[in-house]
Amino acid sequence: MELRHLQHFVAVAEDQHFTRAAERLMVSQSGLSASIRALERELQTPLFVRTTRRVTLTEAGRALLGEAERILAGVRAAHDAVAAVQGVLRGTLSLGAEQCIGGVDVAGLLAAFRRCHPDVEIRLRQAGSEAIADEVAAGRLDLAFAIRTRRDSDQLRSVPLSSEPMTVLCHPSHPLALAGAVTPEELGGEAFVDFHPDWGPRRITDEVFAAACVRRTVALEVNDVHSLLDLVGEGLGVAVVPRHFAHKRAALTALPVKGTGETVYETVAMLPPPQATSPAARALMELLERPDQQG
Template sequence: MELRHLQHFVAVAEDRHFTRAAERLMVSQSGLSASVRALERELQAPLFVRTTRTVTLTEAGRALLVEAERILAQVRAAREAVAAVQGVLRGTLSLGTEQCIAGVDVARLLAAFRRRHPDVEIRLRQAGSGALAEEVAAGRLDLAFAVRTRADTDQLRSVPLTSEPMTVLCHPSHPLATGGPVTPEDLGGEAFVDFHPDWGPRRTTDAVFMEAGVQRTVTLEVNDVHSLLELVHEGLGVAVVPRHFGHKREASTLVSLPVKCDAEYETVAILPPHEASSPAARALMSLLAANPADTSDPADASDTPSAG
């Protein structure tokens, strides 16, 4: 089994199309097809179901894709490790992050990284914490800044960034606005604005209400912070969010109330095991640990990251 066969297979799996994959790889379509057929012969299993319009993975193909992506990521990490020993950090840094993650200013951190390592290509992807953890485990991301979703495993480890309490944001005219700290029971009958289920704040809030045994109704589901704050500003619902959301400019007219609960919004850096981490990921984490004041979220300077 040759690496190029795996590279060709992964490209077709990603594009779901031989012609597009061939164009991206800059190889002939006939050569790409031959490469995939050679891999299928060696594995004695069809990897794709082919039609005139598209291709889809078979069960064997789905199983191979997980391992192929991991193998290619390890090969890339090995090449970059050799370059790093030779004194030059090259290659790609593939980073995932949730929106407005606490404990790190992602843009500022990446700018500092680029100044130090201009030969490294930076790729950034936003997604929910569950999806990001899966991407790191599969080798598609070098690391991710997310909300803790699971304990460390043989494929993942987590480095704490920060933790903070959850708060309720509501319109000044809302009945809750004149009170003090609230409990989940106080919020049981409210209409909520919240994120999609995989986003960290939603996961944390769901856990708070589940622990309290209180049902809640999310009537307005969004995928960005600004939309959430605008909907609360219009009085269309309340939102339970990490404390630092209340420091944003769009939240200046909203009332923020502490939530009385034990759960906190805990953010971490998710990485592969030490031996599988890429040189670029290690360099980024070293930069974060060495300069927390320059790379933490300026909205809350009291929450400084620990790279452990």
């Protein structure tokens, strides 16, 4: 099994189209098709269902995709490791981050990394914590800054960065604004502004209300922090968010949440196992540990 066959397979799986994948790889479409056929012959099974508009993975193709991504990530890590031994950090740093994450200044950290390692290409992907955890575990990201969403495993480990309580944000004219502090039970009848279910703050809020056996209605679902703050600012709902979000919109009223036990918003760095962690990811973590880089 040749590495180029796996590279071609992953590209077609990502693009779901032979022509687009060939253009991205800068190879001929006929050459790409021949590469995929050779891989299918070797594995003695079809990897794609081909139609006139797109291609989709067969069950065997889905099984191969995760392994192929891990193999290619390992090869990249091997190249980077050799370069690091030679005294030059090269290659690519693929980083995932949830938006407005606590405990780390992502932009400042990447700027410091660029100054120290100008030959490393930086790629940043923003998404919900659950999605980027999957990306790290699959080898598609070198590391990620996110909310702890699962226990450590043989494919994913977490390095704690910070923790903070959750806070209710509401319009200053809202009846709750004078309450001083609220419980999940007191919020049960409210309309909520919240993130998509795979975002860290949403998952934690869901856990808080489930533990209190309180149903809630998410009337407005967003995928960015500023939209959430705008909607709360217009009085369209309340939001339960990490405490540091309150500093982004001083005009809103922030209320502590009582009766949540030990439920907190915990930020972590998600990495693959130590032996699979790339030199670039290790260098970024070393920078993060410096006092001047603490978020």
